[in-house]
Amino acid sequence: MPHRVGFTPQQLNDLTRGGIEKHIGLYLGPVILGFAFDSMLLGCIIQQLIWNAIWTPSDRLFNKIILYSVVMLSVTTTIFNDCFFFHAFASGFGNWYRLIQLDYIRWFPILDCATVTFVQIFYLERAFQLHNRSKWVPIIVLPFLLASIGGAIGGTVMLSELPDAYGLGPTKPVFYIWIGGTLVVDLLITSIIFHKLIKSRTGWSDTDLMINKLITISVETQLPSTMVAIAFMVSYGVKTNAGMNAFFELFHPKVHVVGLLTVLNSRNKLRNELNGTSNLKENNYIGKKDKNKILSSKFRPKSKSRSGDKDIENDIHDNPSQPTVILEDGMIVPHLGTRVDPSFELSSDYLGTQTRKSQDEDDTPSVDGGSDVKDQGDLGAGLRPD
Template identity: 30%
Template structure:
């Protein structure tokens, strides 16, 4: 018991971790409702990932609530209950690794669609699968050892691979998305503003998960025999799920911006046509732009010969 820290170093991080877990779950529920109401015509695979991730996060929340009730309510005043594993081995490392690896593999697929690079996509997917497997391995190690105070020592290698691989994969995804989206700029103000918005969302969501993973790894390796690392651990899985849905739901804003731009352009063309018919001058046809948003991956092209149509909301967002 010489290595056992003061009670506050165990209960304090647990309370904060459970609160952040519930708060981020509320944000996730709102994001899912927005996605459902938007009526995106996504493929069955994407919808399976979206709703599957929400089911996994709900299961994680139920298990974490069970642990918090047993630790902080039923076990109040009993120090040994603070050192019980309960479902922590499964709801923290195991489910977090499953969620993060799934979402990172999704990003690898989207980057392949954007860049047509097998090397980049396979590299990202490989790192994602390795870190996910390491997270699951850590969960099994904790379950087998049942040694909460010695968790940092027993799972040092697997945790380093898990969280280090998570941060590395997120950084690669952010850099690659920034590079390829930046190359897609066309010079048109509207299209470039949409691209800038997508770049900003990608960097913000990707870097948040990478920074939290680094913070968790640092706390895990620096502070022995306490629960400081539990706070970011409870946040990591929900942050991945929220960032994934934020990226998908950003198509709503993209569609509105483009619809507004196309409406303005149509009115401009109509005004020019009427004016030229009255004066007998030259009729000016503005070049039309076609927009294709493939899960927040955009391509723009100028096609003056194509008849302009103002596609409905779900067609602008494109099937995948």
């Protein structure tokens, strides 16, 4: 390991102690809090992993590979952080110089980038499927993803040549390439998914409600990682050797993992909300013209017909509706434009026929880019970033 030339160990210890003691809360406080945040987030990850194993035991192989890879990396990162903690505060107790040595810190970019890259690949594949496997999606995102990986590797190489945190100034370019690339990839993937979900709105109330919930989940899970990345960049730019940088670095990758698990586990909640408590729900279609008709109908007197047929006809014309058959295994939406006969009753034979027919012809958009009913259990998985 490189060592600072011209100073004895005691001189380096005294020099470091004098600098840290002037602002001991600013230097040591954030570092200790960073270890605490890292441990708490690991607990959240393990808890969410247990729920994921219970709710989706037969999830597709790609999801499982990504999920268990990032969980293993998260556990490895926490073990590595704990080793750094004991090196600085246990075996190195009283040795102030160990707090700014780069023996452990130099490996943070690699561990961080590996974890975040797996999460971003998951979201990138979702965006790719959502846009019907369009090639422009990876073409736009991959350059920034590769730049982020290159910046992390370059950062580790540069830190390996430095003895301590006093010489971090020259590492700013590779640092901004690393964290900046990560931030751009997150924003790009989220925007691509967000744009597609908005365009997928059909006017059917249940479908649009589901899409709005997916958009909300996407924003809520992406916002924390984005804010941490921005704060990390600002802190590093203001003072490269401040303890606040270690605070963000210690738990930054786990914020992405928690967001990923939240997205995957939200599918179970979406399924429960879509299935509801009854087997039959009304899915209303309200277009722009229909909204005007409904508003005008509120001020229009009802028909004075002796029979109730005219009133029923007016109600159907003003409020077109379509039955949505919701079974235990998913939601079945009939074809658009189906007219509901007021005297029509859904028999058990009709429900069985529509179930088999709709499984092949369901037009409800899914976040995987397909319309197969079997894929609707994966609705929440396409966000960023399901």
